[in-house]
Amino acid sequence: MEQEMIYFISKALPKLKIHGYRRNTHGWDNDIIIVNENTVFRFPKNDKVADRVMSEALLLKKLNRHKPFVTIPDYTLLYDENNKLRCVYYEYIEGQPLEQQQINDRNAMLLGDFLTKLHRMNHPKLSTLHTYDYWNDLFTSVRENVYPELSEFQQQTITCVFTRFLDTLPTLSYPTTVIHGDLSTSNIIWNEGEVTGIIDFTDAQIGDPAFDFAGFYWEFGPEFTKKVLSYYEGIESKESIFERVESFYGLQPVFHELLHSIHNDETVEWDSALWRFLNLSNLCGA
Numbered sequence: 001m002e003q004e005m006i007y008f009i010s011k012a013l014p015k016l017k018i019h020g021y022r023r024n025t026h027g028w029d030n031d032i033i034i035v036n037e038n039t040v041f042r043f044p045k046n047d048k049v050a051d052r053v054m055s056e057a058l059l060l061k062k063l064n065r066h067k068p069f070v071t072i073p074d075y076t077l078l079y080d081e082n083n084k085l086r087c088v089y090y091e092y093i094e095g096q097p098l099e100q101q102q103i104n105d106r107n108a109m110l111l112g113d114f115l116t117k118l119h120r121m122n123h124p125k126l127s128t129l130h131t132y133d134y135w136n137d138l139f140t141s142v143r144e145n146v147y148p149e150l151s152e153f154q155q156q157t158i159t160c161v162f163t164r165f166l167d168t169l170p171t172l173s174y175p176t177t178v179i180h181g182d183l184s185t186s187n188i189i190w191n192e193g194e195v196t197g198i199i200d201f202t203d204a205q206i207g208d209p210a211f212d213f214a215g216f217y218w219e220f221g222p223e224f225t226k227k228v229l230s231y232y233e234g235i236e237s238k239e240s241i242f243e244r245v246e247s248f249y250g251l252q253p254v255f256h257e258l259l260h261s262i263h264n265d266e267t268v269e270w271d272s273a274l275w276r277f278l279n280l281s282n283l284c285g286a
Contacts, residue, residue, distance in 0.1 A: 005033050005043055008086060012078045028260065029202050034092060040073070043087040049202060050085045055125050056201045057088060059178070066117040069110050071197040093199060095191035102190045103224050110195045111188070111216070112231025119177040119209045119234050126178060129205045132169055139166065142255050145262050149270050158255075158277075160284035165248040172244075175235050177209045184215040184253065209234055210244040217250025218276070225250070251280055 002023055010018065016035070024032035030053070031043040044050035057075040064074060073090035080086045098107075139162040147155050180187075181203030189197035217225045225245060229238045254277045261268050 001031065002033070005031065005041065005087070008078075008080075009033070009035065009041055009089075012086075030200075038092050039089055040092050041087050041089045044085065052202050052204075053088055054085055056204055058125060059121075059123050059201060059204050062121060062123060063118060066121065068114045068117050068198075070114050070195055072201075073199060093189050093197035095189035095196050098185045098188040098190050098195065098219075100220065102193060102195070103220050104193075105227065107190070107195045108224065108227040109231045111228045112233075114198055115180075115209070115212055115228070116231075116233045118180060119212070121178045123178050123204075123206075126204060126206050128176070128207055129181070129203065130207045130211065132166070135162075135169065136166060138252070138255060141259055146255065146258050149268070150274070154274055154278070157281050157284050161248060161251055161281055164284070174208055174210070174240065174244075176206050177234070179205060179207045179209055179212045181205050181207065181211070183212045185219050188215075208244065208249075209236065210241040211249050213241065213245045214249040214253060217245050217280075218253040221280075222246065222250075251277055 006018065006021060009016065016039075019036050021033055021035045024034060029045055029049045031045060033041045033043070035041060042053070044053050053075075054077070057077060060072055060075060063072060071093050073093070075088040075090050077085060078087050078089065142158065142162070146158075150158075180198070180201060182200060183198070187198060187200045188195060189199060213225055213228065216228055222242075226242065229242060232238065232241075234241070254273065258268060258273060260266075
């Protein structure tokens with residue numbers, strides 16, 4: 001697979017001299033090759049992801065016109081001999097995934113600016129992925145795959161979080177916007193102490209703007225989430241956004257991680273994996 005991707009790159013870009021490359025294994029939807037430490041090639045793993053990547057490319061071009069303070073990719077699309085999207089490439093954004101020690105006022109401002117400009121965009125080609133059925137299916141998968149490994153108390157707390165959200169979701173009223181859809185720390189790049197880039201817009205969609213604050217809440221807690229919100233200028237009250245983050249969106253990342261580990265036969269330390277979730281789930285009496 002790796003050699004096939006390198007062969008395609010060489011054939012599609014004959015003027016590119018490949019002096020070295022490495023594979024990034026963190027992507028769930030794309031196979032990623034970094035060539036010469038300066039160009040990223042993303043190969044969608046299936047046709048569904050490829051369709052999303054094409055829409056993502058259009059979104060990024062529009063977002064770049066709004067000049068966010070952080071760097072975002074600017075895709076060039078490459079097609080195979082059947083005119084089917086094979087991969088995209090863009091200039092490598094130097095840095096590392098955001099870490100706890102980089103949590104400061106400056107980076108909160110940069111993230112708040114990015115989300116303000118993203119959420120104020122129009123992009124009619126995007127669809128809504130986070131439907132009621134999406135969240136209900138996630139809950140079903142958690143019950144089937146995760147619950148057998150958990151104590152009764154852990155199961156009850158998770159059930160409370162999901163049922164409370166699913167029961168209120170049909171009645172929730174909020175303005176939908178363009179959202180990144182996967183603003184986890186692995187997709188936030190920092191360099192020399194400052195957030196410098198945002199990557200991987202494959203899950204971009206029309207959805208609840210509060211969802212884009214979930215990663216901040218899960219990784220860094222409520223105070224940093226509030227700090228980012230203080231620099232955010234959306235079209236809804238910051239209190240309403242934080243309420244949805246605190247009650248559900250900021251808690252659900254753990255289940256995607258656990259299901260991914262289970263489906264890939266990875267070892268899970270169950271008590272430590274759920275410690276943060278139980279600590280944050282105070283609205284369910286955890």
